[in-house]
Each structure stands twice: as structure tokens, then as C-alpha cells.
Amino acid sequence: MRHSDSGCSAHHHSCAAAGSVQACVSIVPIFNHLEPVQLEQIMETVQSATYKKGETIYRAGEKSDSLYIVHKGSVKIYRLSASGKEHMVSLLHPGDFTGEYALFSESIHESYGEALEETQMCIIQRDDIHAFLEKYPAISLKILQEFSQKLERSEKQTAYFATEKVETRIALYLVELADKLSSGKTVVLPMSRKDLAAYLGTTPETISRKIADLEAQGLLKQLSKKKLEILDVDGLL
Amino acid sequence: MRHSDSGCSAHHHSCAAAGSVQACVSIVPIFNHLEPVQLEQIMETVQSATYKKGETIYRAGEKSDSLYIVHKGSVKIYRLSASGKEHMVSLLHPGDFTGEYALFSESIHESYGEALEETQMCIIQRDDIHAFLEKYPAISLKILQEFSQKLERSEKQTAYFATEKVETRIALYLVELADKLSSGKTVVLPMSRKDLAAYLGTTPETISRKIADLEAQGLLKQLSKKKLEILDVDGLL
DNA sequence: CGACAGGTTGACCGTTATCAAAGATCGTGG
DNA sequence: CCACGATCTTTGATAACGGTCAACCTGTCG
Numbered sequence: 178m179r180h181s182d183s184g185c186s187a188h189h190h191s192c193a194a195a196g197s198v199q200a201c202v203s204i205v206p207i208f209n210h211l212e213p214v215q216l217e218q219i220m221e222t223v224q225s226a227t228y229k230k231g232e233t234i235y236r237a238g239e240k241s242d243s244l245y246i247v248h249k250g251s252v253k254i255y256r257l258s259a260s261g262k263e264h265m266v267s268l269l270h271p272g273d274f275t276g277e278y279a280l281f282s283e284s285i286h287e288s289y290g291e292a293l294e295e296t297q298m299c300i301i302q303r304d305d306i307h308a309f310l311e312k313y314p315a316i317s318l319k320i321l322q323e324f325s326q327k328l329e330r331s332e333k334q335t336a337y338f339a340t341e342k343v344e345t346r347i348a349l350y351l352v353e354l355a356d357k358l359s360s361g362k363t364v365v366l367p368m369s370r371k372d373l374a375a376y377l378g379t380t381p382e383t384i385s386r387k388i389a390d391l392e393a394q395g396l397l398k399q400l401s402k403k404k405l406e407i408l409d410v411d412g413l414l
Numbered sequence: 415m416r417h418s419d420s421g422c423s424a425h426h427h428s429c430a431a432a433g434s435v436q437a438c439v440s441i442v443p444i445f446n447h448l449e450p451v452q453l454e455q456i457m458e459t460v461q462s463a464t465y466k467k468g469e470t471i472y473r474a475g476e477k478s479d480s481l482y483i484v485h486k487g488s489v490k491i492y493r494l495s496a497s498g499k500e501h502m503v504s505l506l507h508p509g510d511f512t513g514e515y516a517l518f519s520e521s522i523h524e525s526y527g528e529a530l531e532e533t534q535m536c537i538i539q540r541d542d543i544h545a546f547l548e549k550y551p552a553i554s555l556k557i558l559q560e561f562s563q564k565l566e567r568s569e570k571q572t573a574y575f576a577t578e579k580v581e582t583r584i585a586l587y588l589v590e591l592a593d594k595l596s597s598g599k600t601v602v603l604p605m606s607r608k609d610l611a612a613y614l615g616t617t618p619e620t621i622s623r624k625i626a627d628l629e630a631q632g633l634l635k636q637l638s639k640k641k642l643e644i645l646d647v648d649g650l651l
Numbered sequence: 652c653g654a655c656a657g658g659t660t661g662a663c664c665g666t667t668a669t670c671a672a673a674g675a676t677c678g679t680g681g
Numbered sequence: 682c683c684a685c686g687a688t689c690t691t692t693g694a695t696a697a698c699g700g701t702c703a704a705c706c707t708g709t710c711g
Contacts (some may be wrong), residue, residue, distance in 0.1 A: 237630040256569075259651065266569055278566050281559040287566065317558060324561045325492030329515050329524065329710050331568040332493075332503055338575035339615030340495040343667065370690060378576030383667060391442040402690070414496065414655080473702065503699085607658060620699060622659050639658070 199297040201248035202226075204272040207320055215313055222305035227297045234290035234298065241279035241286045242303045244413075247271050250296025251367075255375060256288045265376040268367060277324070295367075309375050343379045344387050348413040350377060351397070355407050363400070364409045438462075438485035438536040441509040444557050452550055455606065459542035464534045471527035478523045479540045480517035486506050487533025488604075490611060493525045502613040505530075507602060514561070517543050528607075580616045581624050585650040587614060588634070592644050599644040600637070 202208055202219055209400070212217070223249070228234055234245065234252060242336055245252075252269040266288055269275060273328040278284050280303055291321045310317055348375075366373065370381040376385070391397050396413050407413070439445055439456055448456070462485070465471055471482065482489075489506040503525055506512060515521050515542055547554050575581055587610075592601050601612065607618040614621070625642070627638060628634050633650050635643040644650070 248566060256573045257576075258573065260577070260582075262577040264576040266573070278562045281555060281562050284566075289530065310553075310555065314554060315548075317551060317554035318518060318547065321554060321561065324558065324565060325515045327516050328418075328561060328565050328568060330560060331572060333524065335568060335575060336493045336495065336501040336503070337573045338572060339501040340493075340497070340499040342668060345497075381690070382635040382669080384691085386667090388692080482678085617700060618658070619701080623699090626659080 201246055201271075201297075202281045205246055205274055207274075207323055209318070215309075215316075218303070218312075219305075222301055223344075224300040224302075225297065225306075226300060227295070228292035229238075230292060230294050230296075232292050232309060233352065234292060236289055237286050237383065239409065241284050243276055244274055244280060244301045244303070244306060245290065246274045246301070248297040248299050251293045252296060252298075253291045253293050253368075253372065254288050254289070260352045261365050262301055268372075268376070279303055281286040286412070295398050296340060296406050326345075337412055341385055343377065344390070346379075347387050350392065351405065351407065352413050353408055355410070362410075364405045364407060366405065368404045425643065438483055438508075438534075442483050442511060443509070443551075444511075444560055447556065448553070452546075452553075455549075456538070456542075456546060457487055459538055459546075460540075461537040462534065463537060464532070465529035467529060467531050467533075469529045471529060471589055472513075472523050473526055476523050478513060478521050480513055481517060481538045481540070481543060482513045482527065483538070484513045484538040484643055485534040485536050488530045489535075489608065490528045490530050490605075491525050492528070499613045501615065502609055505609075505613070514538055518577050580614065580620055581627070582623065583614050583616075584624050587627065588642065588644065589647055589650050592647070601642045601644060601646075603640045612632075 179310045189338045202223060204215060208216065208219065227249075235241070237257065247269045247399055249271060252273075253276070254264060256264045256277055260265065267273075267275075273366065275290060276286075279286075312319075337349065341349070351364060354366075355362065357366060368376070370384050374384050388397070388399065389414070394412070396407075396409045398408060400406055437604060440453060444454065445453065445497075465487075472478070474494065478504075486508045487508075488555040489510075489512070491506065491512055492505060493501045495501065504512075504569070515525075547557075574586065580583060583612060588601060591603075593601065595601060605613070607621050610617045611621050625636065628650070629636055631649070633644075633646045635645060637643055
């Protein structure tokens, strides 16, 4: 248990019980193969903060020097283009993390992080991670593995935007969601039309229309605004 | 010098002189801070291969288990979408590398590599890199740094595709090129209209038209097909 | 000089963004 | 529990944007 909450006051947010902080760290892919001793050490450096719905966690332009891990709730990571348009980079759920870029070089945030609901995050300072990696260098390989997968996913994403039209991107998103949830053929959209549009590089109106089109083609069925039943996976691809 | 050419016959390509292989490895960002002893060790594992113009270096679907470093020439990395459209991921010049994903996990190529001219590559097997990183773990941090920058660039790229229209993407590309070349205000396009279109997610026709438009607006001047003079950087942004 | 690849221009059409309005949904307070 | 307003979603009309196809240039190399 230890003094996991040290330094937390600096974040003007209430602190988590040490027990849940441990749960938070141990579910992160990067850390989930650590020895108990190592986990213990990481734990001592973890801070915790909670954010209310709609609250900003960090802004583009701010100095970036910590790893943020979602413990409870969900977080939207987005960018603003020069023209003011929003692009959602990712939606984080418990166990997901952000701020990786900062870990290995001085850097500033290029994106925004915003809590979509009451959210609790675990925060680890760069210097602590550095010290840890220098002590247990084998961990670096795990992180490299995680990074290279993330990089490949990002390039695939870019390719979709470059080559596929909106309808295809929406269909691909739905199929991917169905695979991930593996909840038979019913899919629950995890966000609003507006956010979905920002994620897929389109507008809420177009999302509505395309989903209606896909329904008209008999490829899926809208059970409610957020719940869709996929009828023909192959047809969507 | 050593036996740098060992194993090269497996690649049915002619081998480089050991001297130039050394030059190849030492210019790669990841390796350029190595101690002479370390560099020497890497060198022993490097293989070399040459490819003729238009020749394929690897294909999507093939097993990916080596790091490829461009020594001489240039290489186009591209993906093919389900619908058969080509998206160019990157254009590699001497010192650039590809195949990083393979280094940290079993994987298969998702992209294609093609030599755009007579090209010489240095090849390092995954197992050799692994052994090396386990021996000198500090190097991992350097690679992580490189990766996180690459990741951030890729996300920025995705955001451009998601939020900016073609004209803006072309303009941004030209400005970026001008910055990189820092050759005053004259920019030499490093590829054909077709490849540029595949890179920017558009068509050769649209590239022609948009560049003509930008010229009509007085923002740039076409000196020849491939040579452009940037007249108004701010206007392009 | 002719042939061929690459680049440009034009006409047209499909896709998607935009703007406006109507309809659904949800939380809040009466 | 219902009514209200705020917000989210859908639908419609329109126009901008960019892709496609075809014809025409341009430069290069035999």
C-alpha cells in the first residue's frame, strides 16, 4: 500500500485509495508482466487525480511530462486543426494510457485530453519512469512492442483516411467495433454522433445518413440511437 | 571490416563492400550514438542487398523479420486498400529505415517496399537486434524516443487527412518540403504526380489542378514539372 | 522524327459538407 | 410524474469539392 498518494495535492484533485491505484497500474499492458517487487516500486511513484465530466485533463501547448493511465471513466483525446476542426485521436477506457510521447523526450502536448464522464486517472512522472527503465531495462522491450503495434495501427488508420470514402470508413469502424466487443452481432456505439464524426473525419449529419443507407441496404438494423445490430458483416466490407 | 557479407547469398543480390555497409549503419539515427565497439558488433550482423529500379523489396503478407536500412537510392513504402487503391506511407532516402514493427514481435508486412531507382539496402535480422538490445539495453531508450516521435508524426498525418481538404494537404506538404530542404524558396518535388497523389490521398489530375490554382493565386510559381518556387508561405497556410 | 510515358485540361458526375428546420431524447425542476 | 428546455439526432435542399474519363499537351529517348 505505501504512500501512493504523495504529491497528489499538486493536482488539486482528490486522491484514490492506494488499493485502487494498484489495480489501475496492474491492468496496463505495459506493466502487467512485472514482478511484484517492480510493481511495488512503480506504485510508490504513482499519483492519482479525478476529473469531472467535461473537464480538461491537458491542453495542446502544455508541457508534457507524465504518463496518464485511465483508472475509471473514459477520456477523449483530440486534436484541433489550424482551421479549428476537431479530430478525435482516440477514446480511452480503463487500462488505456496517453502521454507516452513525453516519456522519452522533452515535449509539449499536441492534443487535448478531456474526461467524458467522472474519471479517475493514475499519473506517473517521466523522471520516475526513466529511473525505472534504467533500473529494469528489459521493460523497454515490452514498451517497444506496444509502441510498434500502435504505430502500425496508426499507419493503417491514415491509409483508411487516404483511400476510403466516408461510407467505407463507417462500415469498417462498425465491423471493428463488433469484433472488439465480440458481443454477437449487436454493437453499442461508445460515443455521440458528433464525437464519432470527429473520429471518422466527417460530420454528424453524414453519419446519420450513411447508417440509414446501410440499414436500407439491409446490412444492419438500428435498435436505438446507440445500439446497432450487424446483419451482414461481409456486405459491410 | 570483418565478414560483413556473410549470409548475403541468401538474398540473391550482390553484396556491398564492407566499408560502405559501415557508412550505412552509422548514419541511421538509432545507431549514430553508439560506441565504436557496439557499432563493430552490429556491423558483423549486417547483410546487404541491391535492388533494381521498380524491384519489390517486400510484399504485404510476407513474414517480417528484419530491419531494412536504405544505404543508396530510394524506396517507396505503400499500402494497398481492399479496393485496390494505393496509399504511399513514406519515401525512404539513405539513412531511413523500415521494418521496425517486426523487431519486437512476430509479424507480417502490411505494406509493400519498392525500389524507385538502383538501390542498396542494409539488412539486420530481428534476432541479431534482439541479442544486441539485450546486451546494451540503453539503446532501447533511443529507439523508444525515435518511435514516439514517429508515432506522433503519424497521428498528426492522420489528423490532416481527417480534417483538411486536398488543397490544404498539398499546400502543407509543399511548405513542409520547403522547410526540410531549407533550400531558400525553391522546392524540388521528389516524386511523380502519381506517387504524390498516392501519398496525399488524391489523384494526379487534382494535384495538377490545385498546383495550377495556387499559382493563379500567386502563392507559388512552377519553374518546371518538378521544380516550384514558393512565393508566399503564409498564404499557403 | 515518331512513339511513349507522364502531365495537364476539360466536361461531367458522385460524394459529402453546409445550412436550416423538424424531431427525438434526456435531465431538471416544478 | 410530468413538463420544459437544452441538447442531440435526423431529414431536406443545396452547393462545393474532388474523382473519373477522355482528349490533348510536353518532354524524352530511341
